Amino acid sequence: MTRKSPDTRLRILQAARVLVMEKGFAATSIDEILGAAGLTKGAFFHYFKGKKDLARELVEWHARKDLEMFERFAAEAEARTSDPLEKVVLFLEAFEAYVGNSDDPSPGCMYAVYTYESMQFEPAVRDLVADVLRQWTSIYVRMFQDVIDRYPPALPVTARQLAEMIVSIIEGGLILQRAYGEVPMTGRQSKQFRNYLTLLFSEPSSRVQTNPSAETAAAAAA
Amino acid sequence: MTRKSPDTRLRILQAARVLVMEKGFAATSIDEILGAAGLTKGAFFHYFKGKKDLARELVEWHARKDLEMFERFAAEAEARTSDPLEKVVLFLEAFEAYVGNSDDPSPGCMYAVYTYESMQFEPAVRDLVADVLRQWTSIYVRMFQDVIDRYPPALPVTARQLAEMIVSIIEGGLILQRAYGEVPMTGRQSKQFRNYLTLLFSEPSSRVQTNPSAETAAAAAA
DNA sequence: ATGAACATACCAACTAGTCGGTATGTGCAG
DNA sequence: CTGCACATACCGACTAGTTGGTATGTTCAT
Incomplete structure (x- = not known):
């Protein structure tokens, strides 16, 4: 074997x-x-x-890569439009293209793997995974808050609810994608979510929200 | 230990x-x-x-229990209303109550566990898991088809799309529920999906669907 | 020659799985 | 009812293989 290969550490992680x-x-x-x-x-x-150290480093490595990609998608969307709703749609489309073009033989989310094997990891690793998912959610929260601030939603929803919903949809879509072996599954779910956004933020009927300046809508249903 | 305990086999599975x-x-x-x-x-x-045998029997046992529960929820909803949309809502509410009341210290979906550890199982077990998820989806497909047949959706959607969406949302909700330790997470996601249904099937604006007799709406978006 | 970057040999602990044994049933002939 | 034959249900020691981890090289650039 050739010694001093460029990045053995990375090869192990990959x-x-x-x-x-x-x-x-x-x-x-x-x-x-x-x-x-x-x-x-x-x-x-x-x-x-x-091995415990590998577990932590592996998820940290992924977190860096993913967050980086997300920021890139967000920046691209930001550059192409000033409308908050269009921005979200562009972001989601970029994500759909990413998971759709993937020729990954075993698609899925690393954080979901860790979450479903959680009790074998140290609490610090569990917290790390939860933090990454929270960061992921936060990016969506910011985008949806901008949308809600500009367009009155047809039903009372909070930015956090929408953010957690799209994260859930993607995580669930990846499970079905894995289980069925249907690559376009996650993208299809994302598109359905965009349908929901279309109905929520289409102008014609501003039925519930009467004051467009409201920042967060109380939406605790029974 | 007391010999001849009623069901040792069940104790092992539990x-x-x-x-x-x-x-x-x-x-x-x-x-x-x-x-x-x-x-x-x-x-x-x-x-x-x-252990391979246990893997198969464990998921089969779960499949029987879950399908049984689903059929019960469906039967209860069927008995309480004749309206297909109300039926779906009742079904979802029953499910939300089920996952919400759970004091399970490690919530989640067994099929998701198997899916994310899939390549360690025999193909037969993987197929079994996929079949269970498909059965689960089929129950929703039937219910949503009834809804679409009666109420024209505000956007072109198929029963299968909606069915796969709610399954995705629940699977994803369970992941967030586990990761965050927030019990009501899955229920909240289900409620958000009901919001989507409300917007999709509310009467006032029948904007896209002009012929109410259409059985399946072609909804292949770009 | 010194330390970084690896390889190799090895170990203790754990793993799934086997096997002989034993207690408790059950069926049946007398 | 008794006693024998046999099956069922379970125990616990054992083995062979795998695991994560260590200790000790060896190579090579500086």
Whole structure:
């Protein structure tokens, strides 16, 4: 093997990602990861303190990559329109294109993997995963708040409700996409959500919201 | 230990369910399950051929329980109203009450666990999980088709799209519920979906659908 | 030659699975 | 009712293989 390969550490993370997304974290052994990466134990324990450390670093690495991508989508949408609703739609379309063009043999969300194997991880890792999902939600909250501030919704909804809804839809869509093997599933769900937005923020009937300056609509239903 | 306990087999399945929902399938050892159930190896291999067999039986057991519950919710809704839209709402409310009242320390969907650990299972088990999710979707498809047949939707949607959307929303809601530790999360998502239904099937503006007899609306968006 | 970047050999703990044993039933002949 | 034959239900020690982790190299750039 060629010594001093550019980034052995990254190769380990990439191999781990593939295998963890295929079988889950617990079912993936260190030796298996190293076999896929063409390395041995020495390399692994040189870069990681242990498997627990890999778990944390893997999710942190993903969090950085994902947040970066999200900020990019948001920036692109921002550059192309000043209308908050159009901005959300552009953002969602960019995301749909991303998950749709993926030739990933085992699609899904790394945070969902961790969440469903949560009790095998340290509390710090669990908190980290929850924080990433919260950050993800927050990006949507900001966008939806802008929309609600400008367009009165046809029903009383909060930006947070909409944000949590689209995150849920995407997470759920990825599960169905994995289970069915239907690649366009997640994109289809995102499009359905855009249908909901269309109905919520279409002008003609401003039936519920009478004061357009309201920041947050109290929408606690029975 | 008292011999000839009523249903040792069931005790094993119940203990397995709790642990698998906490940590995932691979991270749960047979000994651990047996420890929780107060049994030993002999009992396990008397009732199950091995861990793979447990995996299959566990998901089959769940499928029976869940489908049974769904049929019950559907029957109750059927008995209380003849209106298809009201029926869907009653069904969803029953489901929301179910996931909301749950004091489950590790909420979530067993099929999602299997889906995210899928490649460690035999193809037969993967197919089984997909089939259960498809059955689940089919129940919704029937209900939504009745709604669409009676009420013209404000936007062109198919019963299947709506069915897959609510399944996605619930699956995604369960992930957020687990990650955040917020029990009412899944119920909130279901309520948001009901908002969408309200907007889709409210009378006042029949803007897109002009012929109310249409059975399936072609809704392939770009 | 010194330390970073790996490889190799090895270990203790745990894993699924086996197997002989034992207690408790159940069916049946007398 | 008794006693024998046999099946069922379960125990617990055992094994072979795998696991995460360590200890000790070896190579190479500086």
